[in-house]
Amino acid sequence: MAAVFDEFKTIAEFLQTTQKEKILIPEYQRPYAWGFDQIEALFSDLKDFTIDKIKDKTQETYFLGTIVYFVNDNGEKEIIDGQQRLTSIMLLLRAIYEKLSTSEITTPEGLNFINKIEPLLFIKNEMTGQVDKDDILIRSDVVSDSQNHTFHQILKTGKTQSGAKDNYSKNYESFSKLYDEFISQNSDPKAIYYFINNLLNYTTIIPIKAKTQDTALTIFNTLNDRGMPLSDADIFKGKIYKNLDDDKKVKFIQEWKILENETELANEKMQNLFYMYMFYLRAKADDKDTTTPKLRSYLLKKKPEFLRDDDLLENLRQILKILKFSKDLKDIDDEVWSENLQIKQVFSLLVLTNNEWWKYPSIIYYLTHKNSPNFENLYLKFLRKLFVSIFQRYSIEHAINSIKAPVLKLNVEITNNAEPKFDFKEILGDEENILKGKIIAPHVNLRYALVLFVAYEMANQTEILPERWELEHIFPQKWQNTYIEQTLGWTDAKLKELLWNIGNLTPLEKKLNIVASNGYFDKKKTEYAKSKVAITNGIDKNYNEWKPENIIERNGEIVKFVKEKFNQWAQ
Structure with missing residues (x-):
């Protein structure tokens, strides 16, 4: 795997490298979600670690976890895993910096740590050594997080808006209060400096630098056991958003969220909608290859134009419509064909064939011909023929490979004809007796x-x-x-x-x-x-x-x- 697994790095060592390679929380990441429980746990761990270290004078470190990233074309560290911890650490550092720089009591330790923290938050001029507090070293472009600007402003100014309820503001304020409590609870006035020193120089991570985004995501999905890994759909959302004009971005996020909610209610996944969409694009491109390509690789490398397709979300909605209908068989508003009992019945039969291959032609046919005259009768005829073709061939050979090639050919045929040619292997000779036997004693899956x-x-x-x-x-x-x-x-x-x-x-x-x-x-x-x-x-x-x-x-x-x-x- 093309990745560099660095040795342990302290927080200071890792963030010092961002003077050359800023940190980017990319658009496809999920919003910042840490709440007070996680903030308090992190601060409490660091506090206990500091107290133990003061007592024992050990050189042990506090391990925070891994940070998986790759350097993108803009020379930024694009974070794939660790964004929640990294964002929280930046808020903690900014809270400490604000406390130190506005303190009425100036100490050598305080001045030292101000100078240490500044280049971990802001760009430092190489000639003057001065920092630009408007030029922060981390940026969040998360698509569905409306508070990105708030995060940036907190880091720049050290202030929050009065009454702010977003996680960035609440967590920043929580860090400030926990900092004050730590000082008030310790008789040693220098305890806070030990805390800061331990945060910078004895809190460690393992940076994992991947050569590409694909490699970084593979590593993340392998390591991640704390929640849902990033899906291809997350990547697509970010890429589409990035390519949109500013006046279209708000509408896109609103429509994406609605579709995402509808997909969840239908017990489906956005990832699956894109997977079905890939087969639709393959059919239009006359692609009959029985080797199914990887979703992200196909869409981003072979069909990157899909990112700017104005009909994309609508096509995904239509795909969801068919998937949902096949499950609940409920009438669809303004879709007269969906009231047809025979169509409902044949869909319920297709679902019970226990494979996914009936879905692709059923969806492609709908996307291609839904506005055709006499669609209801054409669709019923097509679905019935599809059921018989899959049932018979699957009964005789009982292998997915027996239906893959004919289904892929059928997908292409559908894009050219409302009454497509079916190229399933004809049943002749001994196979007729085999099929008769399979009707008498059907396979358990059929x-x-x-x-x-x-x-x-x-x-x-x-x-x-x-x-x-x-x-x-x-x-x-x-x-x-x-x-x-x-x-x-x-x-x-x-x-x-x-x-x-x-x-x-x-x-x-x-x-x-x-x-x-x-x-x-x-x-x-x-x-x-x-x-x-x-x-x-x-x-x-x-x-x-x-x-x-x-x-x-x-x-x-x-x-x-x-x-x-x-x-x-x-x-």
């Missing part, structure tokens, strides 16, 4: 999807299935051996082969399934009759009893129906 498909299509289900439904085994999973062998004439082994067959499975509401439990057919029919699932509700009407022979019979009926319906949907 079992729910097939049972739901049968429920929707075979019984003409006129509504979405209840949210909490479970797979019901019509013939129970546990039985008495005497009943199986003597009454039914079957062996355990033979019956177990039928247990998970499609003919023995049906959807049932969870609360009804609990009551039905593991009973035999005669006892469970009452619960089936209460079900709002049409195919389950009809079982007690269509069958007087339920034996292994009924499972085999129903297997045949369902296989025939599914194959016919799949052929219709694939047209």
Whole structure:
């Protein structure tokens, strides 16, 4: 990994280097969030360390943590990890400097530390040795932090605005009060100077200098166990903001925050929206490569123009719309197609295929053709064909690689045609028998999807299935051996082969399934009759009893129906 892991550096040693390379808290970082608890803990640790050091006269140090950074094109130390601690240390140093420089009592120690701290806060003129208090050594450009200016002004002036409630102001004032308390609680007037000396010369960090931003982020995400690591979405937000004209920045932050909140409420992540967006851009660029590129590398290096795309946030909103709809199946305002029961049903089927690859073409189709005439019918036809294609190929091979290439080709086709060509491998010969077998005994990852498909299509289900439904085994999973062998004439082994067959499975509401439990057919029919699932509700009407022979019979009926319906949907 291209990084330099420095030896321990004291706070003074590290900050002295900022005379040549100022510190930047970049736009993609999260806002300054430390509160009084963290401020008090830091000051208390330093205070206890000082008291112990005065008593024992040891040369031990107080370790503050790591600082991960890289030097950007402007020659600044761009901080990736450690911004909360570093910002707090700068506020503490400024509070100490203010106390020392405005004190009525001048001591040699006080003058010494004023001179020591000045070049850690301000640019120092190499010729005169004087500092410029308007030229501070740290700058915060954090996009979503409206108090950046406040932070800068505190460092420049040593003052806060009356009644200020931001973290910078409150923490700065807290440091000042803690400083005064330390002096009042110690009979030794020089104790505070030991405290300052320990802060500057015995409080240490490990600076980790990376060669690039990518390397610095990799290191950070590896080391970070204190909270959420920076995501690619954070980086994109900062880059987009930086490229905007000043008159557009406020609106961008407002819209980003709204989208971020909506994304969180939908139990999604901004990162995922950008990931879906990458597949959309790849499709438009005729990119069918089955090797998925890294998100940040692709967008910033191959498609940097996306940073200035006026439609970006709108496209992300539309992507979120489809992702959210696929989960809750609720009507979308001003989107007539979203009221279509059949579209809702096929989305619920796609979700149950247990892979992400249906999402990319579904989203790309919507982004590309949502304003087309007859979109509702076109979308339904497309989604049905997509479900059948993925289900069949995934059933036969059960490998993501079997659907990757055709989906990527389909993505490109979608951008050119509202009725795109599907290039999934045709099912011929032995594969037809394999598929038949997979319909009879569906793979565990596709079992729910097939049972739901049968429920929707075979019984003409006129509504979405209840949210909490479970797979019901019509013939129970546990039985008495005497009943199986003597009454039914079957062996355990033979019956177990039928247990998970499609003919023995049906959807049932969870609360009804609990009551039905593991009973035999005669006892469970009452619960089936209460079900709002049409195919389950009809079982007690269509069958007087339920034996292994009924499972085999129903297997045949369902296989025939599914194959016919799949052929219709694939047209």
